[in-house]
Amino acid sequence: MRGLEARGVGLRGRFDASDLTLAAGSLTALVGPNGAGKTSLLHALAGIGRPQGEVTIDGLDLRNIPPRVRPRLLGYVPASRELAWPLRVHALITLTAPEASSITVSALLDAMALTDLTERRVDTLSTGERSRVLIARALLPGPAVLLLDEPFANLDPLWQLLLAERLGEDARGGMTILFSTHDLDLAARLADRILVIDRGCLAADAPPAEIVESGIIARVFGVERDAIAGWRRALPG
């Protein structure tokens, strides 16, 4: 288990080619101002939009992995919760894991509180419910790496808490997780590492405590240090 290794990965004009390693079982938060390139970095890592560079997961070059096998290596949860076709929840979740046993599926549906919605069409769900469906879709094949774009947006406070718990558990179970967020408190509390993105570059990459001390957040977001000092209190201990 070697996690995710990216060499020279970028998106032309959006994110400068960078090297990045996410250790297996690590939980990393991606923060940065609007338009800084959080989604672009996630896209580049997931192979979306013809990125440059090379991404390996557990030593396997992602480009050589056929779509049938890929869901077990990489899960991607997009920021957009829009879905073009009104599939039923169960059909959508199992689309990339048709071989998943019904026990695995119902355990996951249960964990994401989707059991009562299994037969609902996704166009009849709320945005928050659709978020949970998209996250469950990515989780079902049990991917080695999970990339999530703003997974906490649209979730109510209880579900933010439950999802944070779930991601923590999955990371402890060996899943490599990277999520973008604007919630600095949550990033500091949940992640064991924070990537700060600014103007299409990697501006900082360190554990939460170091990021807080360095003052880089205030610099990147262009605010007084005191204005976001509150989030220090979110640090555990």
Add this chain to the structure above:
Amino acid sequence: MKRAAIGSAAALLALLAGLSLLLPGGDLVAIARANPDLAATILIELRLPRTMLALLYGAVLGASGAAVQALFGNPLASPDITGTSGGAALGAVVTAYLFGIATPIGFAAGGIAGAGAALGLLPLLAGARAETATLLLAGVAISALAGAATALALALAPSPFAFYDAFDWLMGSLVDRSLPQAGIAGAGAVAALVMLGAQTSALDRLALGEEVAQSLGDDLRRTRIAVVTATAIGVGACVSVCGAIGFIGLVAPVIARRMTGHHPGRAMLPAALIGAALLLAADLLVRLAPLGRTLPVGVITALVGAPVFVWLIVKSRWQAAL
């Protein structure tokens, strides 16, 4: 249950094909008793090409309609509404009347080129993943342009009878096509169906959104090119032989997606079966209706299809209002 539905669609299709071969225009069995050669000629030279064309043209319209809809993430995209059929007609008319290449192969090549050009123009006008209104407007613009250019090409044609000649064909008709003509349309149709079939799972994954599909390793540009090429070949070849037949490419996928739980890619096979059944049924209606004259089959498909189109528009308006 889905398999049963597909099975019954296939059985219905076989029944319709059988009826189309044997039923209309007098009792073929009686003719066969009196004059076996005549019966064989009727069967092979008249009924067989007509049935084959209805079957394959309908299948291509259904499957390519489902594929184009999956690609645009929009249930209102289809070869006729997006102007593809109009482009194919223009291509065939220009080839035949302006360039004077009247061989079936030249005609088909013109149709394929025209369909490809119209389909290639669509994302340029409407964007790769268009809102319904933009997509429809782009389709209207392409259809209008193709229609006007077709009329112009016919007016400029050296033959003074071009308009008259082309009228029956432009309205969409399966009557009096030869076996070689049916062969050309059929070859295009089969090639298109095979190419589209290869995209089934890639189009299914588009139901998860373009980002997730790409994260699964799908090259969207390649999928788009494959669908556009297949649709151009299938629709282009069929239009060059039978003219533009409307609404089947719109209606068949709508029914098919209901049968397959709205999976956009998996809907292609049932959409092909339903499209074939619809066109066969429409053609049977044309042949059996006691009107004393022959209607172009395109008139029947439009009479049935237009209300479905209106219903889809009203439904999408209603959903947008929520």
